Amino acid sequence: MKRGHPVWSVVSEILVFLVFVLFLVPFIMVVINSAKTSKDIIFDPLAMPADWGQLVTNVRLIFSNSTVHYANAFLDSTIITVLSLAVIVLFSAMCAWALERTKTRWSNLLYFAFVAAMVIPFQVLMFPLVRWMKVLGGFLHIQLLQSIPGIVFAYLGFGCPLSIFVFYGFIKNIPYELEESATIDGCSQARTFFQIVFPLLQPIIITVLILNGIWIWNDYLLPLLMLGSNGAVQTIPIAVTAFAGAYLKQWDLILTSALIAMLPIIVLYIFAQRYIIKGMVEGAVKG
Amino acid sequence: MHKTNLTKILFVVPCVFALVMVILVPFFFGLYYSTTNWNGVSEDIKYIGFVHYQEVINQPDFLYSFLITIVFTVINVVLVNIVGFILALIVTANLRLRNFYRAGFFTPYLIGGIVLGYIWQFLFNSTLPALGKLIGIPLLQTSFLSHANTVIWAMSAVNTWQYAGYIMLIFVAAIQGIPPELMEAAMVDGAGYFRRTFKILIPMMANSFTISLFLTLTTSFKQFDMNFTLTRGGPATRFMGEPVKASQLLAMDIFNTAQANLMAEAQAKAVILFVALVIVSLIQVSVNRKKEVEL
Numbered sequence: 001m002k003r004g005h006p007v008w009s010v011v012s013e014i015l016v017f018l019v020f021v022l023f024l025v026p027f028i029m030v031v032i033n034s035a036k037t038s039k040d041i042i043f044d045p046l047a048m049p050a051d052w053g054q055l056v057t058n059v060r061l062i063f064s065n066s067t068v069h070y071a072n073a074f075l076d077s078t079i080i081t082v083l084s085l086a087v088i089v090l091f092s093a094m095c096a097w098a099l100e101r102t103k104t105r106w107s108n109l110l111y112f113a114f115v116a117a118m119v120i121p122f123q124v125l126m127f128p129l130v131r132w133m134k135v136l137g138g139f140l141h142i143q144l145l146q147s148i149p150g151i152v153f154a155y156l157g158f159g160c161p162l163s164i165f166v167f168y169g170f171i172k173n174i175p176y177e178l179e180e181s182a183t184i185d186g187c188s189q190a191r192t193f194f195q196i197v198f199p200l201l202q203p204i205i206i207t208v209l210i211l212n213g214i215w216i217w218n219d220y221l222l223p224l225l226m227l228g229s230n231g232a233v234q235t236i237p238i239a240v241t242a243f244a245g246a247y248l249k250q251w252d253l254i255l256t257s258a259l260i261a262m263l264p265i266i267v268l269y270i271f272a273q274r275y276i277i278k279g280m281v282e283g284a285v286k287g
Numbered sequence: 288m289h290k291t292n293l294t295k296i297l298f299v300v301p302c303v304f305a306l307v308m309v310i311l312v313p314f315f316f317g318l319y320y321s322t323t324n325w326n327g328v329s330e331d332i333k334y335i336g337f338v339h340y341q342e343v344i345n346q347p348d349f350l351y352s353f354l355i356t357i358v359f360t361v362i363n364v365v366l367v368n369i370v371g372f373i374l375a376l377i378v379t380a381n382l383r384l385r386n387f388y389r390a391g392f393f394t395p396y397l398i399g400g401i402v403l404g405y406i407w408q409f410l411f412n413s414t415l416p417a418l419g420k421l422i423g424i425p426l427l428q429t430s431f432l433s434h435a436n437t438v439i440w441a442m443s444a445v446n447t448w449q450y451a452g453y454i455m456l457i458f459v460a461a462i463q464g465i466p467p468e469l470m471e472a473a474m475v476d477g478a479g480y481f482r483r484t485f486k487i488l489i490p491m492m493a494n495s496f497t498i499s500l501f502l503t504l505t506t507s508f509k510q511f512d513m514n515f516t517l518t519r520g521g522p523a524t525r526f527m528g529e530p531v532k533a534s535q536l537l538a539m540d541i542f543n544t545a546q547a548n549l550m551a552e553a554q555a556k557a558v559i560l561f562v563a564l565v566i567v568s569l570i571q572v573s574v575n576r577k578k579e580v581e582l
Contacts, residue, residue: 016377020388026406029414045413091301098298110299117310121509121564123541123557127550128316129309136308157309160302189294218399220512237401241516244405251409258402265397273390280453281460284498
């Protein structure tokens with residue numbers, strides 16, 4: 001496109017820059033107030049901190065806090081997210097491939113069940129789920145509540161419908177001849193999938209990882225119901241709410257804890273920005 | 288060659304098992320529980336018919352939650368899409384830092400409602416009043432979260448700030464899919480910026496509006512996290528002569544009902560949410576698809 005009048009283009013550059021800064025003000029406020037004492041925040045939340053060293057003090061206070069174990073929450077969140085993503089990607093890809101490459105009444109019905117499940121809001125499922133997980137866990141002799149395997153299993157259930165849907169659409173466009181020739185060469189079905197199909201899924205796997213990763217990392221209600229607000233296993237959002245509940249209106253600590261909670265995602269975003277944006281767009285358009 | 292074999296059956300087992308155990312069984316139990324006396328404590332659960340549905344649709348606090356959820360959804364569908372569209376126009380314009388802006392505008396979406404709720408609680412309760420004092424605007428000096436008639440707008444502002452960047456990404460993809468020759472031809476023919484935007488850009492993006500409207504509609508209707516940490520439902524107000532929580536959206540009403548051990552009642556409310564959500568989104572998608580064809 002042609003550029004407009006030079007003066008107009010300078011004005012619009014400045015204008016957009018100001019809008020952008022305004023948009024980021026909430027983050028700026030978090031950072032500057034995380035470096036203040038509670039008294040300083042009440043006195044003037046808009047002022048720049050007198051001493052940035054206070055930020056280190058606040059961060060130390062949070063990590064050494066006895067009510068909430070941030071380091072543990074961070075570790076638990078990471079383990080839960082990584083394990084859930086691994087099972088979601090692997091099992092959804094397998095399921096989508098098996099359903100797409102089989103044309104029977106049963107495969108269509110199953111595919112329809114997965115798609116239909118996406119319509120059901122979490123609110124209808126959450127309370128019966130907790131009760132049912134207790135029963136099922138007792139029956140299988142596995143602890144499903146307050147345990148990492150339990151919540152990973154729940155995330156597989158909630159995450160697989162959309163993931164299967166996204167994989168299914170992608171696999172449909174992979175030429176079947178590739179697999180056919182492998183089968184003729186005596187390659188087993190399982191080997192065909194893992195050695196030929198799965199590597200081809202790489203771009204869409206990134207999409208599935210990002211879509212589910214952002215959701216699971218930030219999810220609050222499912223961990224709250226399945227792990228409890230004071231259980232042995234805690235995720236970051238639960239730790240943040242527990243902390244804010246215990247230190248009501250102590251903004252120096254609450255904002256610092258918010259900053260600590262945000263930091264890992266922001267850092268990841270800076271490095272994987274291109275993939276995250278691409279993944280979100282594809283996920284939305286296909287889902 | 289498309290024959291079902293053992294490997295493929297084994298391949299679907301993990302996801303089918305998870306789907307049945309995590310979604311289907313709880314779903315049907317959930318429908319059933321809404322017609323029982325389930326209270327979360329007693330194991331003796333009995334069928335009592337549609338009593339809770341009748342109770343619930345006469346409860347001022349539920350009706351109020353339902354009503355403000357609709358108001359909140361309408362405000363947000365409009366705001367998020369307009370702001371998202373403007374942001375998309377900004378980051379596709381000929382600006383030096385457009386990729387940087389695009390990345391920045393999307394950041395709030397990544398943070399998640401729980402943390403954002405606390406951040407904005409601080410902004411509304413501390414920062415804005417301080418700013419109001421500094422520049423002498425009385426309107427800013429009391430928190431927007433403390434009045435029944437401003438709290439929904441405050442929540443909408445946060446929701447828009449969080450989701451506009453995401454909707455922007457969808458619009459950007461749509462705008463980049465439009466052949467540049469089309470816009471150039473219109474420019475040569477003398478169509479101004481606004482004319483090009485409304486007569487070419489928007490009609491060419493019809494498909495992405497179906498998606499963005501669906502996403503904003505369903506996420507606003509189910510909003511919980513930000514509501515929970517920003518306002519906790521407060522402040523109090525009156526509706527049908529009863530005291531109610533001014534910003535308690537449906538999802539939070541369901542949660543709080545269950546917290547009070549009224550499990551079956553919460554379940555009935557959740558089923559109503561589900562039915563309403565299905566009806567509204569079916570209408571939206573069919574209307575949009577029709578519009579897409581017309582354009």
